[in-house]
Each structure stands twice: as structure tokens, then as C-alpha cells.
Amino acid sequence: MKYFIIIGFVILPLFLFGQENACQNPDISFILTAGAGYYSDAGHRKQGGHSIDETGFTLQGVELAVGHAVDPYFRFDMNFQFVGMHMEEVYFTTLSLPWNLQIRGGMMNAKFGRENEMHLHSLKFTNYSLMHTRFMSPEHFSGIGGELSVLLPLPWYFLVLGQVFDTKDGHYFRSSSFATTKYTESGKLDSPKDLAYVARIENFFELGSNWGLKLGVSGAWGLSEYVPDNRVSIYGGDLYLKWRNISSGRDGYGFAFTFEIMFRDTQVPGDFVTDWGGYAQTDFLLTKYWEISLRGDYNDIMRGTPVNFEKMPEREIRGSAAITFLPTHFSKIRVQYDLIKEHGKSVSHAAFLQGEFAVGAHGAHKF
Amino acid sequence: MKNIIFLMFVLAPFMLPGQVRVIATIPDYAALAKEIGGSRVNAESLIRGTQDPHYADALPSHIMRLNRADLLISTGLGLESGWLPALLNNARNRKIMPGSPGYMEAAHFVELKDVPQKIDRSMGDVHPGGNPHFYTSPPELFKIAGEIKNRLIQIDPEGRDHYEKRWKEFSAKFNSKMDEWQKKIEPFKGTKVVVYHESWVYLLDWLGFEKVAALEPKPGIPPSAGHVAGVLKEIENQNVKFLLQEIYHPTSLSRRFAKKAGVKLVVLPSMTGAEKNTDSVFDKFETIINKLTKGE
Structure with a gap:
């Protein structure tokens, strides 16, 4: 409740007086995401986070996004989620460091793969991939920390970045894979190796006028929750290929193909467990107003025996199809069907209806 | 080495x-x-x-x-x-x-x-x-x-x-x-047009053309059948000559509208390079003027 009051006091004057002096005020937007779902198997495994996890209606998210340049040197960005009342991200970004360097600091999502950076409203489905939930987090693999990145002076886009996150218990560290310092020998942050680290390399190639290909590899390292002071490593690769019919003037038509894969090594008592997962997704942009998306999810254990089958279940398969209608930049209506196959269970089905509505500034979207 | x-x-x-x-x-x-x-x-x-x-x-x-x-x-x-x-x-x-x-x-x-x-x-x-x-x-x-x-x-x-x-x-x-373009367009001043999107207000003012209606009911909102029918009724007996639109808006509805309304659909290069031989600003406006005066 106190969050509502504080944010109300901060935001209301900006809305009231924002039109008068727009250039001085931050860009503010609210995004409502709500939906309804049906599951044929009420005992299905829940994804958590902001998914529609049960038959019935769900308020998935009410997000407040605020962002603006602080001065010529820094930018401020914040995403606050009213559903669950938590800060999703709040960080500064440097704007003018030399040598193509950039630093971000604060609470932020790990730049691991493609999906972990995406907020709910950027998805083409009502839910995140199974891989994301299993390896990253039901919400986002995120925490308080810092990031250093460099754009290499090459003829194509080549970004190298590293992030470090504080893993102290109760310090907003969110991860499905990594433990907090509660699981160190002393139960405290003893050394730099108790922090969580992320590294990523990102490349982009323009393939003619209509094609774009983005390739990334990521790695993350941190504490295991199964044995004090033991480790977990995740390695991932991602590919995003997009075609838009730009050169002929029909730029509403196009398609995008996304493929993301992750491998995780988890140290458990006397052993390592290796599991992996991935998804492939194709989005067909039929016009500016209609999109069809298809996604195939797969997770499984490669080696070893998990300690906790809840967190590391055996084979999971899911196929999803979604149709999205976008009346304008600011609203979306989506229907989705999921076919689910969990290990040891028969095939089940799920269907969703989702609406998304944004007011305020129109945020820019990454590629 | x-x-x-x-x-x-x-x-x-x-x-x-x-x-x-x-x-x-x-x-x-x-x-x-x-x-x-x-x-x-x-x-x-x-x-x-x-x-x-x-x-x-x-x-x-x-x-x-x-x-x-x-x-x-x-x-x-x-x-x-x-x-x-x-x-x-x-x-x-x-x-x-x-x-x-x-x-x-x-x-x-x-x-x-x-x-x-x-x-x-x-x-x-x-x-x-x-x-x-x-x-x-x-x-x-x-x-x-x-x-x-x-x-x-x-x-x-x-x-x-x-x-x-x-x-x-x-x-x-x-x-x-x-000056040359203005001379060419002079006899056509007062021409009434329908636009697809509200992107021609500056050009129309300079040309001396008059916008009668827009196919989009509101900027950025796709034309609905009801709105288009309303525009057809609105422009009856108004001697509207052209329906103007950019290359990146769909033409299927515009074609049907133009046929029913008896107006000419003209896809104009709103930006340089929007079509062949419009790579300079001179070429772009030359093409616009030619399309509107000669119906090219």
C-alpha cells in the first residue's frame, strides 16, 4: 500500500503538469497486461512469474516504466511492477564514456540470451519459454549490480559485455539457477566468487536491405544451492533472423525466426547434473495489425540425477501458437493455444486470451 | 605481417x-x-x-x-x-x-x-x-x-x-x-483530394489543394468499412480528384475506394528513394508534381 501512495505522489504531478514542460519530464508509461486461461490438466506444472498459470482470469502485470536522460552523461530507467509490488529494474546508464564503453548500474536484468531482457509486453506469447523459467527465472534473472560493455570498432555490430550481481540474501537477486549467499559455508558474502557473473558477446549482420541476423553467446557463473560454496555454470547461444519487406514498400510484411539454447552444469553432492533446454520461434508479420507466432519448447536432463525434480524436472515439451491483433501501437489482443507434454504425464492442453494496453509515452523497442 | x-x-x-x-x-x-x-x-x-x-x-x-x-x-x-x-x-x-x-x-x-x-x-x-x-x-x-x-x-x-x-x-x-513546380501546379490549385494518412498537410498547403477526408478514421487507425462508406458518402458531388497515399500503406482498400468514388489513386513518394528515380529531393518533388499534373 505504501508503494501505491509513494508512486502516486511522484507520478501524479508529472501527469498533471507533464504537458506544460514535456522536455523536462521523464517519459512515463503504464502497461496493463491481463488475460484468461484454460488448462485441461489442473495439475500441470506452473511457470510462475507473470504467467497465466491457472484456469480463470489473471492480472499478469501492471507495469510503470519511467526513463529519461539525467544530464549529458547519464540516463535513468525504471520499471516497477504493481502485480506482486516489486521493482523489476532501476538503473543508470552512462551516455558518453570514451572508447565506446558503457556502464550500467543498479537493479537490472541479466543480459543473458534474448528473452531474459524482454519485459512481458515485448513477448509474442502470453508466457515466457520453458527454458527461460527453468534456467533464468520465472520473472527475470536479475539483481543489483553493474555492467561494463564495449562496442568494438569493427565493420559490423560486435558488443562484448560483462555483468556482476550481488547475491546477498534479501538483496533482490532473482535466479532459477544460482543461489544466494545463504548457501555459502558462512551464509555470508565472503569473496568475489560468491557473486554471480554474466558475460555476453553479441553480433549483428545486415544481410541486404530486408534481412537482419543477430547472434549471441552468453555465459553465467554463480553459487549452487545444493552444496555450500559449490558452483553452477550456464552457457547459451541465441539467433534472431528477421526479414521485412522493406525495399518494396510493404514493410508490414515479414517474419522473424528466433532460436535460443542453454546448457547448465549444477554441482550437487558428489556429482554434476547437466541439463539443457531451448526454444525455436517463428513470428509471421501479416500486416502492421496482425501477427501469428509459433513456438516449440524443449527441456531435458543430459547427465546426472537432480536433487530437486521440482526445479529440474525431466523432459518437458510444449508447442504454442498465438495470433495477435494490434489495433495500434498501444494495444494488443492475443489468443494462444499450448500443447503440453510433461514427463510421466499424458498430453494436456491450454488456451489463453490476453489483452495489453499502454498509456503514456511510446517506448522504443530493441531489435 | x-x-x-x-x-x-x-x-x-x-x-x-x-x-x-x-x-x-x-x-x-x-x-x-x-x-x-x-x-x-x-x-x-x-x-x-x-x-x-x-x-x-x-x-x-x-x-x-x-x-x-x-x-x-x-x-x-x-x-x-x-x-x-x-x-x-x-x-x-x-x-x-x-x-x-x-x-x-x-x-x-x-x-x-x-x-x-x-x-x-x-x-x-x-x-x-x-x-x-x-x-x-x-x-x-x-x-x-x-x-x-x-x-x-x-x-x-x-x-x-x-x-x-x-x-x-x-x-x-x-x-x-x-517556382517552376508552382507554375506547373497553378492550373490545378483548389483540387480536392482524399488522403489515406494525415501526412500530406504540408504538401497540400503548398500546392493549394484541399483535403476533403482521410481514409484512416483517426491517425494511425486502420480504415474500417463503416468509415470508408462514410467517406464515400461525404465526397459525393464534391468533385474529388485524387486519393493520395504513401508507398508503405496498403493499396487494396484504396483501389476499391478509388474505383467506387471515381477518383484516381496516386501513390506519391513521401520520402526520397520511395520509388525509382527519386533519389534526390529535386527528383522527388519533380515526380510528385508530374503525378499530380500529368497523372503519371
């Missing part, structure tokens, strides 16, 4: 000194920078003339272009708000950040139209600062060209004489062309 040659090859594009690197969000500003800058300027547009500037992708390759730019020319008024901020925030180039001489918003140098007194998204995708499609008008584009000249001189003072000389030549040619 091989490694050094490879490194030189890789870094060569970034070691060419002397040229001012201009990045424009739309091709018209790049075309103007080329006209005024000549050999001292390397100008590129982030989007093509065939693209809808509201819906462009924030390609990472654009981040690289902005990273190396000396001057960024954008439209402003929120036209590029869906993609430019994501690029600029990651470009790591202080020379083109807002407030620097290398950051130019063209909207600050033109006479804006359709500035709403009251704004509400229920009115459609209305731009709070005014209509951003001023690049369809020769006089407004001419004002922008003047500011591009000023910025080039500020960024590259050694080239002042070069820019002044080219500006003189350009402005003489552009003004003479504007």
Missing part, C-alpha cells in the same frame, strides 16, 4: 579522415546533406524511402552508424520515438547526444501544422508536438537544408567556404525549381 594487413583492412573504414559523417533518420535529410556537403560529407539514412518511419526496426547496425556519426538529423515530434531512442542510448557517441551541435531535430526549424490544443490517445496516434510529415513540403525542406548548412559549418569550420558555395548553388536551384 598477415595480421597487420588484416587489421588494417578491418579498421580501414574508420580511418578515413576528413569527411563529416552525417546520419539521417529519413533519406530526405541525407539527400540534403549530400547536396550541401558534397565531397566533404558522407551522408546515410537509417531507413529507406519505402519504409514507414513510425515502424522502423532499431537495428544494431544503426547503433554502429550512430556511433561513428558527427551529425544526426532526425525529424522529432515523436515520429522516430519507437526506434531512435533505443539506438541513441546505445550509440556511445557524445557528439550526437541531444544538446550537442551534432544533434539536430528538423522539427525545430519548420513551421509546424496540426499542433493539437488538447491531446488524447483516443484521438488516434496524434503527435503532441504537431504533424511530423513536413518533409513532404519543398519550403519546409528548404528551411531544414539551411540549418543543415549551419550545422556542417559548426562541425567542420574549415569547410565553411565549401558549404557556403554549395549552399548558394543549392538554394538558387531549389528556389528556381520551386
Whole structure:
């Protein structure tokens, strides 16, 4: 409740007086995401986070996004989620460091793969991939920390970045894979190796006028929750290929193909467990107003025996199809069907209806 | 040795000194920078003339272009708000950040139209600062060209004489062309038109044409059958001659509307490069005038 009051006091004057002096005020937007779902198997495994996890209606998210340049040197960005009342991200970004360097600091999502950076409203489905939930987090693999990145002076886009996150218990560290310092020998942050680290390399190639290909590899390292002071490593690769019919003037038509894969090594008592997962997704942009998306999810254990089958279940398969209608930049209506196959269970089905509505500034979207 | 040659090859594009690197969000500003800058300027547009500037992708390759730019020319008024901020925030180039001489918003140098007194998204995708499609008008584009000249001189003072000389030549040619285009369009003044999207207000004012209706019920809202039927009724007996639209809007509905209404559908190049032989601003307006006067 106190969050509502504080944010109300901060935001209301900006809305009231924002039109008068727009250039001085931050860009503010609210995004409502709500939906309804049906599951044929009420005992299905829940994804958590902001998914529609049960038959019935769900308020998935009410997000407040605020962002603006602080001065010529820094930018401020914040995403606050009213559903669950938590800060999703709040960080500064440097704007003018030399040598193509950039630093971000604060609470932020790990730049691991493609999906972990995406907020709910950027998805083409009502839910995140199974891989994301299993390896990253039901919400986002995120925490308080810092990031250093460099754009290499090459003829194509080549970004190298590293992030470090504080893993102290109760310090907003969110991860499905990594433990907090509660699981160190002393139960405290003893050394730099108790922090969580992320590294990523990102490349982009323009393939003619209509094609774009983005390739990334990521790695993350941190504490295991199964044995004090033991480790977990995740390695991932991602590919995003997009075609838009730009050169002929029909730029509403196009398609995008996304493929993301992750491998995780988890140290458990006397052993390592290796599991992996991935998804492939194709989005067909039929016009500016209609999109069809298809996604195939797969997770499984490669080696070893998990300690906790809840967190590391055996084979999971899911196929999803979604149709999205976008009346304008600011609203979306989506229907989705999921076919689910969990290990040891028969095939089940799920269907969703989702609406998304944004007011305020129109945020820019990454590629 | 091989490694050094490879490194030189890789870094060569970034070691060419002397040229001012201009990045424009739309091709018209790049075309103007080329006209005024000549050999001292390397100008590129982030989007093509065939693209809808509201819906462009924030390609990472654009981040690289902005990273190396000396001057960024954008439209402003929120036209590029869906993609430019994501690029600029990651470009790591202080020379083109807002407030620097290398950051130019063209909207600050033109006479804006359709500035709403009251704004509400229920009115459609209305731009709070005014209509951003001023690049369809020769006089407004001419004002922008003047500011591009000023910025080039500020960024590259050694080239002042070069820019002044080219500006003189350009402005003489552009003004003479504007007179020529006005003469050609004179007999057609007062022509009534329907537009697909509200992007022609600046051009229509300059041409002396009259907009009777728009196919989009509100800016950015796709035409509905009911609204189109209403427009058909509205324009009955009004002697409307043309339906004007950009290349990036769908033509299937427009064709059906044009046939029913007995008007001619004319797809105009709103930006340079939107169709063949429109790579310069002169060619663009020549094509517009020819299409409207000769029905080409």
C-alpha cells in the first residue's frame, strides 16, 4: 500500500503538469497486461512469474516504466511492477564514456540470451519459454549490480559485455539457477566468487536491405544451492533472423525466426547434473495489425540425477501458437493455444486470451 | 605481417579522415546533406524511402552508424520515438547526444501544422508536438537544408567556404525549381483530394489543394468499412480528384475506394528513394508534381 501512495505522489504531478514542460519530464508509461486461461490438466506444472498459470482470469502485470536522460552523461530507467509490488529494474546508464564503453548500474536484468531482457509486453506469447523459467527465472534473472560493455570498432555490430550481481540474501537477486549467499559455508558474502557473473558477446549482420541476423553467446557463473560454496555454470547461444519487406514498400510484411539454447552444469553432492533446454520461434508479420507466432519448447536432463525434480524436472515439451491483433501501437489482443507434454504425464492442453494496453509515452523497442 | 594487413583492412573504414559523417533518420535529410556537403560529407539514412518511419526496426547496425556519426538529423515530434531512442542510448557517441551541435531535430526549424490544443490517445496516434510529415513540403525542406548548412559549418569550420558555395548553388536551384513546380501546379490549385494518412498537410498547403477526408478514421487507425462508406458518402458531388497515399500503406482498400468514388489513386513518394528515380529531393518533388499534373 505504501508503494501505491509513494508512486502516486511522484507520478501524479508529472501527469498533471507533464504537458506544460514535456522536455523536462521523464517519459512515463503504464502497461496493463491481463488475460484468461484454460488448462485441461489442473495439475500441470506452473511457470510462475507473470504467467497465466491457472484456469480463470489473471492480472499478469501492471507495469510503470519511467526513463529519461539525467544530464549529458547519464540516463535513468525504471520499471516497477504493481502485480506482486516489486521493482523489476532501476538503473543508470552512462551516455558518453570514451572508447565506446558503457556502464550500467543498479537493479537490472541479466543480459543473458534474448528473452531474459524482454519485459512481458515485448513477448509474442502470453508466457515466457520453458527454458527461460527453468534456467533464468520465472520473472527475470536479475539483481543489483553493474555492467561494463564495449562496442568494438569493427565493420559490423560486435558488443562484448560483462555483468556482476550481488547475491546477498534479501538483496533482490532473482535466479532459477544460482543461489544466494545463504548457501555459502558462512551464509555470508565472503569473496568475489560468491557473486554471480554474466558475460555476453553479441553480433549483428545486415544481410541486404530486408534481412537482419543477430547472434549471441552468453555465459553465467554463480553459487549452487545444493552444496555450500559449490558452483553452477550456464552457457547459451541465441539467433534472431528477421526479414521485412522493406525495399518494396510493404514493410508490414515479414517474419522473424528466433532460436535460443542453454546448457547448465549444477554441482550437487558428489556429482554434476547437466541439463539443457531451448526454444525455436517463428513470428509471421501479416500486416502492421496482425501477427501469428509459433513456438516449440524443449527441456531435458543430459547427465546426472537432480536433487530437486521440482526445479529440474525431466523432459518437458510444449508447442504454442498465438495470433495477435494490434489495433495500434498501444494495444494488443492475443489468443494462444499450448500443447503440453510433461514427463510421466499424458498430453494436456491450454488456451489463453490476453489483452495489453499502454498509456503514456511510446517506448522504443530493441531489435 | 598477415595480421597487420588484416587489421588494417578491418579498421580501414574508420580511418578515413576528413569527411563529416552525417546520419539521417529519413533519406530526405541525407539527400540534403549530400547536396550541401558534397565531397566533404558522407551522408546515410537509417531507413529507406519505402519504409514507414513510425515502424522502423532499431537495428544494431544503426547503433554502429550512430556511433561513428558527427551529425544526426532526425525529424522529432515523436515520429522516430519507437526506434531512435533505443539506438541513441546505445550509440556511445557524445557528439550526437541531444544538446550537442551534432544533434539536430528538423522539427525545430519548420513551421509546424496540426499542433493539437488538447491531446488524447483516443484521438488516434496524434503527435503532441504537431504533424511530423513536413518533409513532404519543398519550403519546409528548404528551411531544414539551411540549418543543415549551419550545422556542417559548426562541425567542420574549415569547410565553411565549401558549404557556403554549395549552399548558394543549392538554394538558387531549389528556389528556381520551386517556382517552376508552382507554375506547373497553378492550373490545378483548389483540387480536392482524399488522403489515406494525415501526412500530406504540408504538401497540400503548398500546392493549394484541399483535403476533403482521410481514409484512416483517426491517425494511425486502420480504415474500417463503416468509415470508408462514410467517406464515400461525404465526397459525393464534391468533385474529388485524387486519393493520395504513401508507398508503405496498403493499396487494396484504396483501389476499391478509388474505383467506387471515381477518383484516381496516386501513390506519391513521401520520402526520397520511395520509388525509382527519386533519389534526390529535386527528383522527388519533380515526380510528385508530374503525378499530380500529368497523372503519371
